[in-house]
Amino acid sequence: MKLYQVLEGIPTALPDQEITALVDDTRRVQKDCLFFCIRGSRFDGHAAAEDMLQKGAAAVVVERDLGLGDRQILVQDSRVAYGRACAAWFDHPERKMKMIGVTGTNGKTTMTNVIKYILTDNGHKVGLVGTIQNEIGDEAVHTDNTTPMAFDLMRLFDRMYRAGCDTVVMEVSSFGLVQHRIGPTNFQIAVFTNLTQDHLDYHKDMEDYYQAKRMLFDVCDLAICNIDDAYGQRLYKEISCKKFSYGCHENADFYADVIKIKPTETSFWFCSEGKSHQVTMKMTGMFNVSNVTAAMGACLKCGIPIERIIASVSRYKGVKGRCEVIPTGRDFSVICDYAHTPDAIENILSNVGGYTEGRLICLFGCGGNRDSAKRPLMAKAAAKYADHLVITSDNPRDEKPEAIIDDILAGLSGSTVTYDVVVDRIEAIQHALRIARAGDVIVLAGKGHEDYQILADNQHIHLDEREVVAQGLALLDPAESSESTEKRD
Structure with missing residues (x-):
């Protein structure tokens, strides 16, 4: 050139x-x-x-x-x-397709996947840029970053366009925005999910983090903001583009009402422009009600009729690692979720706790070389809803796992919740399976879709929690009684 x-x-x-x-x-x-x-x-x-x-x-x-x-x-x-x-x-591929961007701390992956499914189910060929993987229609493409680097992103856009994609749905990270990885991309629709503490090892404070996310709404034609979130309310007031609100309150442009959550499905009424439509979906949890409400609003603005949107939502099975039920064949349940912030921990545990008959057991750790201030906050959030904690490693990277765990334990000062510390994550999962009783639910928080663990010197080892659970279950004696647990220092 x-x-x-x-x-x-x-x-x-x-x-x-x-x-x-x-x-x-x-x-x-x-x-x-x-x-x-x-x-x-x-x-x-x-x-x-x-x-x-x-x-x-x-x-x-x-x-x-x-x-x-x-x-x-x-x-x-x-x-x-x-x-x-x-x-x-690449001759500006970002100008040749409809661009839908989703930003915020939590919910981006679920929302982008739901939007892609609805659009695909209604005849569109869609590219996806996201945390789990990138997708060109049905083709999966590996990714190293939620928002790829500028050259890689434009090359990906070019591949999507050449493959016949008419729409791209992408997670837009704060890193991608402040580092201008999206180049001159303009988004026809941009969605803001929420803002909670994360990445403060990179952003100096929450205001800096908010301003990074806000950059997306300077390059969009239409915004959809979560007004259940305080930062979403602020953003809605500050931006000047065409805008719509969503949430679980009647004052939103798109809102969910009469919500009924069960272990295997959720129903609610989707309300917009004075009309209500009943929705049933295979996903569970209030956070997914919020995610799907926004996704439905975005698809409406793409011109998909509401009846077709509802039919697509009813067929969607959910996202890997997002409140994912791992089959056990036992009288207790295991859920895998990517929750790795205090707010995400609260969301998953408060929702799962609503239908847990026995104890709610939460297994989690915190990443090394990342925002250490959120470690005790993660513990406080977990202790607020869980009956028992198993504290372990996440991706320790170049930090000593024991030091990370010490930071986590500081957040349990004054708490009465019982907990066990098992540094090795595989052993911790096996321990959680051993102590589970009838009616208990184990939430494995932090890894979600990831099938690896990052150790010192950026060493990646294979660790798929679905496989670990299957192996751990195979080691259990069917007649084995649960171990007793005590609070440990």
Whole structure:
């Protein structure tokens, strides 16, 4: 591609030459590439600019004058310039499909999957960008980030368009927004789910986190905001685009009423524009009522008739790792959920607790090298609803699991909830199965869809909780009585 096509009007004294690649990583520089000097938290690409030219880059894109003459292209923000260039490189695939973005702390994965299912069930070919995986229609595509890096995202959009997708539904993370990974993408519909404490190791505080999420609503035509959430109420008041509200209250544009939750299904009335429609779905929990209400509202705004939306919702079976029931063949139940924030723990436990006949047992840990302030808050949230806790590891990364657990236990000070500490997560799951009694429900929180665990030095080991449960059940004596549990220090 020619340089001027990539730059799309950014002034430069360089002649219009062929560019072989767009690069923001010093390890990927090649002859006649365009290198973008991006300031990261650990490394500033500007420090390598001269070296990149010596290694063959045609030019470097910079935010300040480095004295490199006409081989530097000066821009206000190199991240923004890189995102726009990546879109131009693939001839702007983001302009060729309807774009639906979902942001917030919790609920993004469920909501995007529900929207995709409804649209697909009604004749659309849909691309999905999300935490579990990316999808091009029925084709699954591996992902390393909720929102891929700019070049990877535009390449994915291009693949989706070439495969015949007319719509893209994507989870838009705070990282993706502040790092301008979405490039110049404009969203026809954007949904805000909620905001609770997460990623404060990256964002300096909740206000910074909110402002990151808010960026999506500067690049959308129509917004749908959760007014059951305080930040959603604030966002709804602040944004100037066309907007709709959703929630479980009558003052919302889309709201759920007469909600009945059972262990295997949920029913409610979807209300909008003065009309009510009965909905029955195979998912359970109040949080899923909220997610599906927003998804239905988004699909209405895509032009799908309400009767068809309701029929699609009734057929949808749910998302892997989101309040997922793992079969046990026993007189107790096991649920796997991705809950890894205090609010998510409260949501899953408060909902499951509503239909638990015996004890509610929650197994959880916290990630290493991540926001440590939420660890005691996770414990407090779990202790508020669970009858017994099994505290273990999540993805410890480069931290000692025992140190992470100590942070968690600080949140149980003054609590009367009983708990066990089992550092190894596989052993912890097996322990939870051994202590379960008739009518109990075990909630495995934190891993959800993940089938791996991250240890020191970024070592990934296989750990699929569905397999661990099956193996643990096989080890149980059918006549084995539950172990007694005591509060442990």
